[in-house]
Structure formats: structure tokens, C-alpha cells
Amino acid sequence: MIKKEPSMDAQKDLLAGYFARLGRAKDEGRPVVYTFVPGNLVELMAAFDVAPVYPEVNALQSAMRQRSSGFIREAERGGHSEDVCSYVKCDLGMLAKGNVGPTGDTIPPPDLLLLSFTGCFTFMKWFELLREQYDCEVAMLHVPYVGDGVVTAAMRAYVVEQLQREVIPKLEKVTGKRLDLDKLRAQLARSRQAEEDLAWVFKSARHRPSPIDAYFGGVYYIGPIFTSFRGSEDACRYYAMLRGEVEERLAAGLGPITPEGSLGDEKFRLVVEGPPNWTSFRDFWKIFYDEGAVCVASTYTQVGGTYERGFRHDPANPLESLADYCLSCYTNLPLPQRSRILADMVKEYEADGFVIHSVKSCNSFSAGQLHMLREVERLTGVPGGFIESDLVDARYYGQANIKNRIESYLQMLHARRTGGSVPPPPRPERVHLEVVP
Amino acid sequence: MTTTQPTIEALVADLEARFDDVDLGHVRAWKDGARHRLAVGCLPVFAPREVIWAAGALPVFVRGAGDRIETIRGDAYYQSYICHLPRSTLELGLLGHLDVLDGMVFPNTCDVIRNLSGMWQTSFPQHIVRFLDPPQTAEPASAAAYLHHELTTLFRDLCAHNGVEPVPARLHLAIADYAAANVVMRELAAARQREPWNLPVDEVYLLKRAADSMPPRDWADLARRYLAAAAARGRKPEDRIRVCLVGSFCEQPPRALLRAAEKAGCYIIDDDLTLGVEPNGPDPLLGDDGDPMAAIVAAWLRTTRPSAVRYDEHGTAGRILAERVAAVGADGVVFAAPSFCDPALLDQPRLTRVLDQRNIPYTSFKYAENTGQFQAIREQAGTFADSVKLWGTA
Ligand code: SF4
Ligand code: SF4
Numbered sequence: 001m002i003k004k005e006p007s008m009d010a011q012k013d014l015l016a017g018y019f020a021r022l023g024r025a026k027d028e029g030r031p032v033v034y035t036f037v038p039g040n041l042v043e044l045m046a047a048f049d050v051a052p053v054y055p056e057v058n059a060l061q062s063a064m065r066q067r068s069s070g071f072i073r074e075a076e077r078g079g080h081s082e083d084v085c086s087y088v089k090c091d092l093g094m095l096a097k098g099n100v101g102p103t104g105d106t107i108p109p110p111d112l113l114l115l116s117f118t119g120c121f122t123f124m125k126w127f128e129l130l131r132e133q134y135d136c137e138v139a140m141l142h143v144p145y146v147g148d149g150v151v152t153a154a155m156r157a158y159v160v161e162q163l164q165r166e167v168i169p170k171l172e173k174v175t176g177k178r179l180d181l182d183k184l185r186a187q188l189a190r191s192r193q194a195e196e197d198l199a200w201v202f203k204s205a206r207h208r209p210s211p212i213d214a215y216f217g218g219v220y221y222i223g224p225i226f227t228s229f230r231g232s233e234d235a236c237r238y239y240a241m242l243r244g245e246v247e248e249r250l251a252a253g254l255g256p257i258t259p260e261g262s263l264g265d266e267k268f269r270l271v272v273e274g275p276p277n278w279t280s281f282r283d284f285w286k287i288f289y290d291e292g293a294v295c296v297a298s299t300y301t302q303v304g305g306t307y308e309r310g311f312r313h314d315p316a317n318p319l320e321s322l323a324d325y326c327l328s329c330y331t332n333l334p335l336p337q338r339s340r341i342l343a344d345m346v347k348e349y350e351a352d353g354f355v356i357h358s359v360k361s362c363n364s365f366s367a368g369q370l371h372m373l374r375e376v377e378r379l380t381g382v383p384g385g386f387i388e389s390d391l392v393d394a395r396y397y398g399q400a401n402i403k404n405r406i407e408s409y410l411q412m413l414h415a416r417r418t419g420g421s422v423p424p425p426p427r428p429e430r431v432h433l434e435v436v437p
Numbered sequence: 438m439t440t441t442q443p444t445i446e447a448l449v450a451d452l453e454a455r456f457d458d459v460d461l462g463h464v465r466a467w468k469d470g471a472r473h474r475l476a477v478g479c480l481p482v483f484a485p486r487e488v489i490w491a492a493g494a495l496p497v498f499v500r501g502a503g504d505r506i507e508t509i510r511g512d513a514y515y516q517s518y519i520c521h522l523p524r525s526t527l528e529l530g531l532l533g534h535l536d537v538l539d540g541m542v543f544p545n546t547c548d549v550i551r552n553l554s555g556m557w558q559t560s561f562p563q564h565i566v567r568f569l570d571p572p573q574t575a576e577p578a579s580a581a582a583y584l585h586h587e588l589t590t591l592f593r594d595l596c597a598h599n600g601v602e603p604v605p606a607r608l609h610l611a612i613a614d615y616a617a618a619n620v621v622m623r624e625l626a627a628a629r630q631r632e633p634w635n636l637p638v639d640e641v642y643l644l645k646r647a648a649d650s651m652p653p654r655d656w657a658d659l660a661r662r663y664l665a666a667a668a669a670r671g672r673k674p675e676d677r678i679r680v681c682l683v684g685s686f687c688e689q690p691p692r693a694l695l696r697a698a699e700k701a702g703c704y705i706i707d708d709d710l711t712l713g714v715e716p717n718g719p720d721p722l723l724g725d726d727g728d729p730m731a732a733i734v735a736a737w738l739r740t741t742r743p744s745a746v747r748y749d750e751h752g753t754a755g756r757i758l759a760e761r762v763a764a765v766g767a768d769g770v771v772f773a774a775p776s777f778c779d780p781a782l783l784d785q786p787r788l789t790r791v792l793d794q795r796n797i798p799y800t801s802f803k804y805a806e807n808t809g810q811f812q813a814i815r816e817q818a819g820t821f822a823d824s825v826k827l828w829g830t831a
Contacts, residue, residue, distance in 0.1 A: 079786035083518070083777045083803070117573060121548045121746075124573060125783035128749050132787060140575050140748060144583070145545055147554055147568020154586040158572075161579035334568070335555025360518040363779060367523065368552035370514045375559060388516060 005257065007242040011223060014238060018228055019103045025051035031111035031174045034130065038303050039118025039143050039326035041167065043187035043231040043313065048175045052228050053107055055126070059090040061102035063278035063392035071097065072393055085361040086393035088126045095133060110136050112174045114167065118143040119303065119331030120364040139170035143326040149337045151327045159323035181318065187231035188315040195307045197239035198225055202308040204246050205296040206349055209266035211249035213256040215295030216285040219276060226304030231313075258289040267292030268410055271345045273299045273338075273372065274357035274365050279394040287403045291410050296349040299342065302330035309341070331364045339372045343379035353413045355385040355406070360396050383416070385409035445666040448659075452643035455650075459505050459534045464497055464650050468537065475599050476650075478541040478564075480526070480550050481687040482746050483571065483713050487721065487733050488588050489542070490653065491611035492595035492603070497538060498649035498713055501525040504691045504807045506532070514556070520777045521805045522688035523553045530561055539598065540565030542591070546687060546746045547780050565598055567591055573748035577738060584734045592730070608729035612721045618653035619716040621660040626707070626715075628664055630765045633679065633704035634672045638695045648714040678825045679767045682708035683758065683788070684774035684781040686744055690804045697811040698771060702822030707765045709744065717742040745780035754784065755791025762797055768825050771818065772801035798825050 025032050033050045035041070037057065045052050062068045071093030072086055078096060080089050094100070101107045113136060115127040131138055141162050144155045168179050201221060205214045212218070221242060229235035249255075255263035259282055270288070272295045277284050288295065297308075305311055306328050314321040330338070346354055356373055358366045373384045387405050390396035414420070443451075455463055461476075468474045475494035479486075489496040502508065502525035510531050511524030529535050541564050543554035554568045569587060572580035596603035625644065629636040644663055648656045677699075686709045699705055718741040721732035740747065743754035762770060770792060774781035785801060792799050800821040802814050 079789060081774075081782040081785070081803075084779050084782050088783065121545065121551065122779050122783070124748055125745070125780060128752065129783065129787060131752055132790075138575075140573065140750070142570075142572055142574040142580075142748075144570040145551055145568060147543070147551070147570065154583060158579055158583035161582070162574050162576050165579060166574065166576040334558070335552055336559050338555075339559075358516055360516075363519065363548035363552070366516060367519050367549040368514070368556050370516065371556045371559070 005245045007238060007245055008220070010238050010241055011220060014224055014229060014234055016103070019101060019105055022051050022053065022108065023105045026108050032108045033112045033114050033171075033174075034110040035114040035116060036118075036120075036123050037226050038120065038329045038331060039116045039141075040227070040304070041114070041116055041141070041163075041322055041326075042228060043184055043191055043318075044163075044167070044171065044179075044322060045114075046187050046231050047180055047184040048171045048177055050112070050171070050175060051108075053110065054227055055091040055130070056087050057227055058094060058101055058107065059087045059392050060278045062090055062094060063394075064281055065102055066279065066394075067102070068279060068392040069394050085122050085126070085363075086390055087361060088122065088129070090392045091126070092129060095130075110134055112137045112139060112170060114139045114141070114170070116141040116143060116326060118326045119145075119329050120362075122363065137170050137174050139167050141167050141326070143332065145334075146327055146332055146337075147334050149334050151324065155327055156320060156323045159326060160319045163319050163322060184318050185315040188313040188318055188321060190233065190236050191225075191231040191313040192315065194225055194230065194235045194239040195305070195312050197243040198222070199307045199310075201239070201243055201246050202297070202301065204250055205294075207250060208269075208350075209253065209255040209263075210269065210294050210296050211246050211254060211256060213258070213263075213289075213295050214301060215272040215276065215298035216258075216281075216288065217256055218295070218298055218301040222301050222304060225307075256294055259285065260289070263289055263292065263294060265292050266294050268353065268413055269294055269296045269349060269351045271295070271297045271342060271349060271351045271354040272357060273342055273354065273369065275300045275303075275359055275362065275391055276357065277359070277389045277397050278392050279390075280397050280399060283399050284389075284397075284402065287399075287406050291407065293406070293410060296351055297345040299330055299338065302341075304329060306330060335368045335372060336375070339375035339379065342372065342376045346376065346380045346382055351382070352417065353382055353385060353409065354380075355387065355409065358386065358388045360388070360390045361393065362391065383412065442666065443662060445663070445670065448663050448666055449640055449643065452640070452647055452663075455647050456643050457505060459502060459529065461497065461534070461537050461650060464495060465537045467495055467652065473599050473601050475539040475595065476537055477595065478535060478538045479713065480541070480543050480546065480553070481522075481713060482546050482744060483544055483717075483737075484542055485569070485588055485591065485733065485737070486653075486714070487608065487611040487615050488592050488730075489595060490614060491607040492592055493599045493601050493607075494539065494595050495650065495652060498711075499526055499529070499535065499541070500646075500649070500687070500689050501806050502529050502534075503689055504809070506534070508807065518777055519549060520688050520775045521807060522775065523549050525806060526553065527556070527560070530557070538564065540567065540595070543568045545570040547778070550687075565594065567594070571737065575748070575750045580738055581731070581734050584737060585730055588733060589730055605729050608733070612729055612732065614653040616720045618648065618657045619720055621657040621664070622648070622715050624664060625660055628668065630706045632668070632674075633706050634674045635667045635670045638699050638705040638708075639692055640667070642692065642695055642708075642710060645711040645714060649711065676826070677702050677704045678769060678822045679704045679706045679765075680769050680771045681706065681758075681762055681765065681767045682710070682771050682773055684745070684772045684778075684785065684801075685710050686712050686746070686781070688775035688778065688806050690773055691806060691808055694773075694804055694808065694811055694814060697815040698773075698818040701815045701818035702826075703771065703818055705771070706767060707761065712742070712744055717744075745784040755788045758788050759791050759795050759797055768829075769798035769800070769821070771821070772799060774801070774803055776803045776805055798829070
């Protein structure tokens with residue numbers, strides 16, 4: 001029996017409470033707002049006391065409960081191509097089947113569709129499809145891509161203006177309330193506090209052994225702050241509790257918690273780029289911890305905010321701060337910067353290697369990752385590993401293939417460390433994703 | 438003095454030679470023709486042609502290599518589930534075919550092109566690389582201010598690079614040059630709808646692709662010559678259905694595929710293959726403030742033709758497609774999208790729902806720019822054409 005840390009139960013309670021509150025939202029007269037995770041405006045939404053829904057979260061939760069395949073097939077029957085993002089199809093399939101969410105509760109329809117369009121073009125297409133389904137208010141926030149790696153004053157001003165002229169008026173319309181700037185500031189101050197603790201937790205992986213797994217554990221850590229809880233008292237409590245637990249693990253010299261208990265022997269320290277697979281999340285994780293591989297840093301945990309790289313919300317400049325947050329999310333950054341972030345993390349966390357997990361669904365992450373692989377190798381002198389699957393489409397997850405690739409990659413890292421001569425895993429000249437029947 | 442009208446064969450041969458010249462020799466020749474001339478590559482779909490041209494730079498649309506070169510190195514940069522365009526574009530660059538270009542503009546067409554912009558920065562440091570994220574917001578004032586700023590920055594940067602002054606007069610001239618080209622583009626669209634038997638899709642396509650990399654007035658002259666020669670053909674209409682081709686706005690289908698679809702019984706009378714060089718709404722019109730950049734911005738934001746890469750603010754793309762089908766007198770729609778193209782493929786169900794409601798027949802298939810097998814597509818297009826002819830439905 002694995003000993004659970006209190007923060008795990010706390011997070012479970014948070015999530016259950018969220019879905020329960022969502023279920024009551026209509027009865028309690030709280031408007032429901034559908035929005036996306038990266039670049040979300042949760043503090044602003046909370047200032048209006050609306051109930052946010054994140055379709056990606058529903059998709060990943062459905063996948064973890066093995067329900068996504070049916071939804072994807074449903075969307076494909078409805079005319080959607082096998083080629084396109086499976087998050088979109090999972091959501092549309094779920095909608096076609098009555099919009100019953102991952103916990104079995106029906107997700108209420110939106111009063112406002114709020115597209116904060118950060119870091120992914122497909123969001124826009126997804127949003128257009130969702131809008132067809134609902135007769136409700138729509139607000140679009142176009143967050144420009146930071147193509148040259150610099151957030152310019154013009155970009156910030158553009159986002160702020162849209163907040164003032166488009167997003168806030170729409171929120172005021174659906175709620176019948178005026179924006180309370182003090183309330184927003186208070187939310188942002190609490191966000192900052194939780195961000196401080198979360199960043200500390202991620203930075204703890206610089207120690208040996210690392211007390212956390214910043215990828216497989218990290219996806220749990222980011223759950224509350226990437227979604228509805230940023231800016232809430234609950235989030236502050238959760239992150240303080242998490243930090244306390246990690247401090248204890250650190251003091252005790254313990255490794256990260258895995259589904260099979262604490263990892264005893266940290267053999268490899270890895271940095272990971274790309275989202276995880278959700279349909280076989282546990283099996284995927286096991287491949288790593290079975291080999292004593294700990295993920296000491298990851299980029300996926302920065303898609304909803306680059307906290308460990310220093311971003312903090314700023315209550316003194318609320319709208320500008322929201323703009324900066326949207327602009328600086330990881331997938332809104334250009335590839336050279338993403339490569340440098342990876343390279344910096346390899347150095348900062350003294351990683352033995354880095355692994356790119358490329359997912360079929362996500363062009364935002366995946367297009368160009370083989371280039372990043374070469375770039376990070378060039379910048380660090382460390383060889384990288386490359387594996388492929390999908391987010392929520394189980395047809396594209398091949399356990400044996402991924403296990404094989406990770407094991408040979410780790411062997412190569414081991415040989416490198418000990419001066420042995422295991423050749424590097426073959427560089428994919430042309431990569432083929434195998435569809436698992 | 439008498440001028441001899443070129444034969445249509447000679448014109449088409451010239452267009453073909455331009456198309457096949459992956460080294461862009463005609464762009465090189467243009468640049469060498471005078472001082473202060475640059476050439477700037479533009480990825481699909483929309484690029485600020487007037488702004489680039491005003492800076493003394495020839496906009497050159499780079500729409501992948503199609504099947505004109507074999508993609509080997511570019512493939513090593515992309516997983517199998519990414520479309521083909523970025524691979525062949527990289528291949529063109531890596532093999533030096535794009536050496537004539539001084540820079541590249543990457544519009545935010547999708548995440549693949551977006552990410553390619555970063556790869557370009559690292560791989561081709563000699564190029565000025567600019568990413569352009571045209572506003573997708575429904576909020577017009579902030580959109581206009583932002584786009585004005587972005588285009589002004591681009592204009593100034595290109596002018597500085599080219600050693601010319603970024604004066605408004607340059608923008609005025611560029612607007613007039615493209616307005617002249619747009620007049621002929623509209624004539625071309627009308628002529629092909631009127632007499633598709635005299636303007637086969639392959640030739641129209643080559644002509645529009647020539648617009649990808651020609652000074653606008655030169656292209657307008659060439660297009661007028663082609664229109665005159667095509668009209669003089671005097672061919673007889675055949676028993677084919679008339680279709681709009683939708684979804685091929687970025688990665689291009691092989692020419693042989695277009696020919697196959699037409700031979701199978703369809704006249705392609707309208708397409709979205711080269712949206713960036715076509716008028717997609719009214720031309721820029723100078724406002725009271727006399728600011729030509731503001732006119733370019735306003736025209737950009739007023740685009741009336743929906744496309745999968747522009748936010749469909751009112752959810753009207755399906756209705757507008759259906760109206761377009763009616764306006765051009767098409768019998769149906771052929772959806773042809775590149776494999777793994779999220780924008781095109783995610784649009785299709787929204788569009789087909791409206792076509793279904795209005796009983797407009799359609800068929801759909803996917804391709805890659807280097808597809809070599811057309812049998813299945815030919816058969817599908819043939820069956821589609823037959824069933825529309827017989828029953829008026831697919
Ligand atoms: S493409 Fe990627 S970021 Fe965009 S919706 Fe799909 S999974 Fe999310
Ligand atoms: S073909 Fe589609 S996915 Fe590929 S680059 Fe073009 S728009 Fe993007």
C-alpha cells in the first residue's frame with residue numbers, strides 16, 4: 001500500500017469540488033465559461049465569479065479513465081479526420097454523446113465561449129467548432145505569437161486593449177456585474193503566492209536525489225494552477241502544503257513518489273520536452289521509474305505559465321500582467337527559445353540526458369521537435385532521445401516500442417557515463433509512428 | 438509597327454518554365470536589373486505584398502517544392518504525421534534553391550508554419566526572418582492598431598535593409614501596382630467561370646503561380662496576354678460538371694492531380710490554391726487621413742473571403758461557401774486537403790454541414806504535394822462527376 005501524501009488527497013478533493021460546483025453553477029446563477037488552459041484568464045473569470053470549463057482537461061481526464069477512444073471514434077464518425085488533433089475530437093465526441101464529463105456529471109453548456117488563443121492555432125479551429133454547437137456569447141482574445149522571442153510593448157498593448165474592449169465587456173454582459181479591480185488584484189496576489197511555492201517545488205529537483213519527478217509528478221502539481229484554482233485560497237493552501245511535503249522529502253534525502261512508492265535509487269536525471277500520453281499514463285511512467293530515471297525538469301509543465309523561469313502575476317499591473325502571462329506561455333515561444341530553455345534546464349538540473357516525447361496530435365509542440373533535438377544536442381553536447389505517441393488517442397501508444405527506445409537510450413547514457421561504447425540509438429532519418437491495433 | 442501575339446503554347450511553355458525553375462532564375466534576373474532590389478519569401482497563406490513591394494523587395498510566395506524536387510533532408514526534420522510543405526520548403530533552403538531570397542516572412546497560418554519560422558531563424562541566419570501574426574480578434578480598433586504597428590515595423594526594417602527611405606509615397610505606388618494586378622486577377626476569375634473549356638485548370642494554376650514571384654504589373658501584362666490567347670482558342674464546352682476546389686490553400690496538390698480531376702469530368706472553375714495573390718476583398722482604399730498603411734490594414738481586416746486560417750468570427754464560412762458555389766454557377770464542391778493539415782481538415786465538417794443543408798453535392802480527398810498516385814482520386818472525381826450529372830447529387 002503506497003503512502004499517500006496529504007497534498008494528493010487535497011488535489012483530489014479540489015478536483016471533485018470543482019466538478020461538483022460546476023454541476024451546481026446554473027442553479028446558483030453562476031455563468032459557465034468555456035476556455036482553454038494555456039493563457040487562461042482564470043483570475044479575471046474569478047473576479048466575475050463565473051464557472052470555467054477547460055475542454056482539454058475534460059479530454060485528458062477522459063483519457064486517463066479510458067473513455068477517450070470512444071469519443072474520438074464518435075467525432076470521426078461525424079466527419080472529423082483521423083489526421084487532426086485528438087483533444088479536439090475527444091471533446092467533440094464527448095459533446096455528441098451528451099457532454100457527460102469525466103466524473104460522470106453532465107457539463108453544463110456555456111454562457112460564454114472565451115477563446116484566449118495562446119500557443120496553438122488549432123484552438124481557434126476547435127473554438128469555431130464549439131461555437132457552432134451553442135447559442136451563446138463569444139469573446140476572442142488573440143494573443144500574438146512571440147515569433148522573434150521578445151514580448152514587445154505593441155503585443156502587450158494589443159492584448160490589454162482586447163481585454164478592455166472585448167473580454168471584460170463580454171464578461172460584464174454575461175454576469176451583469178462590473179469588473180471589480182480590487183478583487184482581480186487580490187486574485188493575482190494569491191496567484192503570485194502559489195506560483196512562488198510551485199516554482200520552489202520545481203527548483204527542488206536541482207538536488208540529488210531529486211525529491212520530485214518534474215514531469216510525471218509535475219503534471220499533478222500543475223493541475224490546480226493551470227486551471228480553475230489559480231488565484232484562490234485553495235490553491236495557496238495546496239501549494240504551501242505541497243512545498244512543505246517536498247521540503248520534508250528533501251530533508252530526508254528521499255526521491256520522488258511513484259505509483260509504486262518512493263524511488264530509491266536515482267540512476268538517471270532527464271529533462272523532458274512534450275506532453276505525456278494520457279491513455280497509458282501509468283505504464284508510460286513505469287518505463288522511466290523502473291529504470292531509475294527521474295525527470296528533473298520538463299517543458300510541458302510550462303504550457304500554462306513559465307513560473308520556474310520566473311514569471312509571476314503582478315497585482316500592481318493587473319491587465320498588463322495577464323497579457324504578459326498569456327504571451328509568455330511555453331508554446332507561444334519560438335523554437336530557438338524553446339531549444340535554449342531545454343538546454344538551460346539540462347545544465348541547471350545537471351541532467352544526464354533529455355527526451356523528446358512527440359505527440360501526433362499537437363503540431364504546436366511537435367512540428368520542429370527533430371530540429372530542437374539537434375539544437376539542444378549542439379547547445380549541451382548531450383545526446384537526446386526521441387519517442388512518439390499521442391495524447392488521448394490510444395491507437396498511437398505502443399508500450400513495447402517506447403520501452404525499447406527508452407531502455408536503449410538509457411543504456412547509451414550509462415555507457416557514456418562509464419566510458420563504454422554502446423552506440424547512440426539510431427537517429428530517426430524518417431520517423432514513422434506505428435499505429436497499434 | 439506590328440506586335441505579334443504570342444501563341445498560347447508559347448505562353449504556357451513560359452509559365453511552365455517559370456514554375457519548374459526551383460532556383461527562381463527570374464527573381465534573380467529581376468534583382469540584377471537595378472540597384473536596391475531585394476526578394477523576400479512569403480509562406481502561405483496571406484502575406485503583406487504591398488508592404489514588401491513598397492520596400493523595394495519582390496514578394497516571392499514559397500509554397501513548398503511540390504513534386505519538383507525529391508525531399509530527403511527535409512524529411513529528417515519532420516515526423517510522419519506532419520504535412521509535407523515544411524519538409525520540402527526546408528529542402529529548398531538547405532539545397533540552396535532559395536539563395537536568391539534576402540529574407541522570409543512567416544504569417545501565422547498554422548502551428549507548422551509558425552514553428553518553421555523558428556527553424557528558419559536558426560538554419561538560415563543570413564535571412565531577415567519575420568513572423569507576422571495578423572489579428573484574429575473580432576475587436577477592430579485594437580486589431581487595426583496592432584497590425585499597423587507590425588506592418589510599419591516590417592516596412593521600416595525592409596527599407597533599412599534595402600537602403601531606401603520608408604516614405605509613404607512608396608506605399609502609394611505599391612497599392613496602385615497591386616490594384617492593377619487585382620483587376621486582371623478578377624478578369625481571370627470571371628473568364629474561367631465563363632469559359633472553363635478555354636482556360637484549363639492547369640494553365641490557370643500556372644498563371645496564378647507566376648503571380649507568386651513576379652512584379653505585379655509585369656504579371657498583369659502576362660495575364661492579359663494569356664487571357665487574350667485563351668479566349669481565341671474557341672474550344673467547345675464538354676459535358677463536365679463545374680466545381681469549386683476547397684482546402685488546398687497552403688500545401689499545393691501536384692499539377693497532375695488537378696489535371697486528373699478535370700479529366701475525370703470536372704471543370705474546376707474556382708479554387709483557393711493561391712489565396713495570397715488574389716483579391717480577397719476590396720483593394721486598399723485611401724481614407725481621409727491619407728495614410729496608405731492604414732488603407733492596407735483596413736483592406737486586410739475587411740477581407741470578405743473566409744479561409745481556414747482566418748478566424749470565422751460570425752460562423753458564416755459555410756454559408757459564404759454555399760453562396761460562392763451559387764455565384765460562380767458551380768454544381769458542387771471538391772474538398773482537397775493536404776494530409777495532416779489541421780486548419781483545412783478541421784474546417785471541412787463545418788462546411789459540409791451547410792452544403793448538406795443546401796443539397797450542394799461534394800466529395801473530399803486528401804493528398805500530399807508529392808503524391809504520385811492519382812488513380813483513386815481520378816476514380817473518385819469521375820464517380821462524383823457522373824453522379825452529379827445523373828442525379829444532381831453525390
Ligand atoms: S494542437 Fe496541441 S495545444 Fe492545440 S489543442 Fe491540440 S493538443 Fe492542444
Ligand atoms: S498544409 Fe496545413 S498544416 Fe501544413 S503548413 Fe499548410 S496550413 Fe499548416
